Structure formats: structure tokens, C-alpha cells
Amino acid sequence: METKRIKETKMKHRKSFVLGILVLVGLYSCVPTREIRDENASVPENYQNQSTDTLNTGLVQWREFFKDPNLVALIDTALVKNQELNIMLQRVDMAKNVIQAKKGEYLPFVNLQAGAEVEKVGEYTRNGAVEKNLEIKEGEEFPEPLTNFGLGAFATWELDVWKKLRNEKKAAVYEYLSSVEGKNFMVTNLVSEVAASYYELMALDNELAIIDQNLEIQQNALRMVKLQKQAARATELAVKRFQAEVMKNQSHKYEIQQEITVVENRINFLIGRSPQHVDRTSDHFIETQIDTLYAGIPSQLLQNRPDVRQAEYELAAAKLDTKAAKASFYPQFTIKAGLGLEAFDTKYLTSTPESMLYSVMGDMVAPLINRNAIKAQYKNATDRQLQAVFEYEKAILNAYIEVANQLSNIDNLKKSYELKEGQVQALTESIDLSTRLFQSARVEYIEVLLAQREALESRMELVETKKDQMLAQVNMYRALGGGWN
Structure with missing residues (x-):
């Protein structure tokens, strides 16, 4: 039963992908052309x-x-x-x-970014509940209010x-x-x-x-x-x-x-x-x-x-x-990536790999209407x-x-x-x-x-x-x- 559900899900994804491709093809076959x-x-x-x-x-x-x-x-x-x-x-x-x-x-744009912030979240929120849970497990309280420090390099590249x-x-x-x-x-x-x-x-x-x-x-x-x-x-x-x-x-x-x-x-x-x-x-x-x-x-x-x-x-x-x-x-295709360090206390900022962060993301943006x-x-x-x-x-x-x-x-x-x-x-x-x-x-x-x-x-x-x-x-x-x- 579980296998059948997985197959149906994959089939839906394929149909959605094919439908998206057909929409794009139909849309860009209408790109205007003027003979000079x-x-x-x-x-x-x-x-x-x-x-x-x-x-x-x-x-x-x-x-x-x-x-x-x-x-x-x-x-x-x-x-x-x-x-x-x-x-x-x-x-x-x-x-x-x-x-x-x-x-x-x-060419890729690479920017160096450093920042610090302070934040107080409510206990009856997702972040607040997570913090309480971590406090019980670790026996160590988060700073109140919560601070955050970060240092890293972030790149964006538009694929031509x-x-x-x-x-x-x-x-x-x-x-x-x-x-x-x-x-x-x-x-x-x-x-x-x-x-x-x-x-x-x-x-x-x-x-x-x-x-x-x-x-x-x-x-x-x-x-x-x-x-x-x-x-x-x-x-x-x-x-x-x-x-x-x-x-x-x-x-x-x-x-x-x-x-x-x-x-x-x-x-x-x-x-x-x-x-x-x-x-x-x-x-x-x-x-x-x-x-x-x-x-x-x-x-x-x-x-x-x-x-x-x-x-x-x-x-x-x-x-x-x-x-x-x-x-x-x-x-328009864009790749975004980041690599850096992040922690709620500066003494943990250089503790790797625990404080390390990284991200890779690809975007496709196309004009559709108007x-x-x-x-x-x-x-x-x-x-x-x-x-x-x-x-x-x-x-x-x-x-x-x-x-x-x-x-x-x-x-x-x-x-x-x-x-x-x-x-x-x-x-x-x-x-x-x-x-x-x-x-x-x-x-x-x-x-x-x-x-x-x-x-x-x-x-x-x-x-x-x-x-x-x-x-x-x-x-x-x-x-x-x-x-x-």
C-alpha cells in the first residue's frame, strides 16, 4: 500500500513537471520577433x-x-x-x-558579511518551545534575550x-x-x-x-x-x-x-x-x-x-x-550560495563544525503575465x-x-x-x-x-x-x- 502511494506521488510530480515544461514552451513560442x-x-x-x-x-x-x-x-x-x-x-x-x-x-558576486543581533521570542512560539526543550536536554539556559553572531561569505551568480x-x-x-x-x-x-x-x-x-x-x-x-x-x-x-x-x-x-x-x-x-x-x-x-x-x-x-x-x-x-x-x-537562472559561522555566543563562533552554516539555492524566474x-x-x-x-x-x-x-x-x-x-x-x-x-x-x-x-x-x-x-x-x-x- 505504501509503495503504491509513493508511485502515485511520483507520477503526479512527473505530470506537474511535464505540464510546467509545456507551459513554458507554449509561452516562449510566442516571443515576438521583428525582422530588421x-x-x-x-x-x-x-x-x-x-x-x-x-x-x-x-x-x-x-x-x-x-x-x-x-x-x-x-x-x-x-x-x-x-x-x-x-x-x-x-x-x-x-x-x-x-x-x-x-x-x-x-561573473559571480561574492560579498563578505558580518552581523550581530538580539532577539526575545515568546515562549508559546515555535522558537520559544524549541529553546525550552533544549534547555531541559542540555541543562543550560539560552541567553535571555537571545543574541546571534555571524560571519561568512555569500555569493550570487546569474547564469548567462x-x-x-x-x-x-x-x-x-x-x-x-x-x-x-x-x-x-x-x-x-x-x-x-x-x-x-x-x-x-x-x-x-x-x-x-x-x-x-x-x-x-x-x-x-x-x-x-x-x-x-x-x-x-x-x-x-x-x-x-x-x-x-x-x-x-x-x-x-x-x-x-x-x-x-x-x-x-x-x-x-x-x-x-x-x-x-x-x-x-x-x-x-x-x-x-x-x-x-x-x-x-x-x-x-x-x-x-x-x-x-x-x-x-x-x-x-x-x-x-x-x-x-x-x-x-x-x-533567468540564479545560483545563491553561502558559507560561514553562526552562534548565539561569540565563544562558540569558532567551534566547528557545530557553528558552521552553508546554503546552496537555485532560482528560476520568468515573466509570465503582463x-x-x-x-x-x-x-x-x-x-x-x-x-x-x-x-x-x-x-x-x-x-x-x-x-x-x-x-x-x-x-x-x-x-x-x-x-x-x-x-x-x-x-x-x-x-x-x-x-x-x-x-x-x-x-x-x-x-x-x-x-x-x-x-x-x-x-x-x-x-x-x-x-x-x-x-x-x-x-x-x-x-x-x-x-x-
């Missing part, structure tokens, strides 16, 4: 009207690309003292700390069956790598911004020099017109017009001086110092040779551009976050993954278009500069020619004014075009992913 399309990382084989040569200027270190020692010194200072870059470096360090935290989550914790740790690694690439992208932009401001400053110096040269020519012309008036060969109108032209350019000179101050202080801000003079050599700016740049092939952008790699790492992290979010639907929060987290994770796909594709497309634009810009600026050089030469010669014709009364004074004005404008435009060429070089270097290495 793969990213499109394809780029054209080559840039329009460009060769398929893999020689790439973006791989050149910035110290070799920029040859002006004053500019190199400014960039060196910026890479050490720029506040925004130093803020970014702290973000990178914090991302690295997250890896350490995530790594510790899937579904790789949730490991995926979170890997995602943290990718987030860290993304932050490193973000820092590299900031370095690229910082280098290019310092260089662009430096070339802009040199261009303003040259424009200021042109204004001074033109003022000297105009003041000579003004003296000439005054002499012509005294000889009754010119009118007061001509004198006033020449005076107005001189004042106009004197006013323009102060405008340029203010622009120089603004650009100098922009550079000082970028390199993290208070306003002061920026060393530069602007005398030969207009004769600066434009080096040939090599764009390589578009696929190199995937490796050279820090912003593209940053988006790639963000996408990898988003994929792992989606897996970790999905694992929240599955049961899983809306988990579903929402999973949907958000998949949405972020899809967002990261679009960000990655956008970064690739933007990189390709930036290079294509700069290739066209460099080519068009080269042609424009050659034509402007001829224009400057012709208009400069026209100043001397119109002045001599005016002295011989063969042309009106207005012709001299127009010749001077057009020559000034053409020289200023030539400097602007040279500046645009230098900026195009910098922008092309940045677009190819240069400057961070």
Missing part, C-alpha cells in the same frame, strides 16, 4: 571621371600634409589644450568604464544561459569603440578647422596689403587730380570723386582689420588660449603651390572615415542590444537598430558625396584661378595706361577711377580664390578621412 533589414554598405567602384588608383591622400599623417611650421605648431597645441577634445576624451574613458561594469555582471549579459558586454565594447571613433572624427574636424582658419587669416593679411597698395595708388592719383585742377585741366567733381574712393578703401581697411581680430581669436579659442597674436607668414600666400591630391577609391572611405566607422560600431552595438532585449523574455514593459523594451531596441542602419547608410552616402563635391570644387577652382590671374594682370596694366591717358587729356577721370576699382576688386578676388583653393585642399583631406592619425 540588413544595412547597405555598397559604394560605386570609383569617383566620377576619376581613375581606380588606390593611392589615397587621406592616409597621409597631418604633420606631412601641412608643411607650414606655424600651422603645425598651432595644431599641436590644439590637440593638447582644446576643451571640446578634452571633454570628448573623458566620454571615451567613461565608455571604457562601462565595459568593466558589464564584464562584472556575468541566453547570452544576455555577454551581449550587453560586447555592446559596451562596441559603444567604446564608437566613442573612440567619435574622438577621432573630432580630431579630424579640429585639425581642418585650425588649418582653414589659419589660411583665412593669411588671406585677410594679403587683402589688407592690397588695400594699402591700392590706397597709395589712389592717393597719388588724388594728388595728380588736384594738380590738374590747379592747372584748370580738371574739375572739383573729379577731386571729390577721387577723395571718396580713397575714404571708401580706408573704411574697408578697418573692416578687414576687425575680421583679422575675429579670426585670430577663433584660432586662439580652438587652441585653448587667451586672445593674442597668431604667428604666421603671409607674404607668399598668393604664390603657394597647390599640391595634387589623390582620392583613391570610394570603398576606402569605409575604413578611413572615423564617422563611418563610428556609425558601423553603433550599428553593431544596436544589434547586440536587440538580442539582449529579446533574452529578457526567457527565464510582459508589456519587456515588449516595449524589445520594440525600442529593434527601432534603435533600424535607426542605426539608416545612420550607417547616411554616413557612407555623405562621405562619398563630400569627396565627389571637393573633387569637382578643386578642378573648377584651378580653372577659375588661372583666368583670374590673367584678369589681374590686364587690369593692373590698365591702371598705368588710364593714368597716362588722363594726364594727356585723352580720357576722363572716371576711366582712371574705374580702372583702379576694377584692379582692386580683381586682386581681392584672386586672393579669395587662392583661399578657396587652400580650403578645398583642407576639406578634401578631411573628407578622405585624414587628420586623425
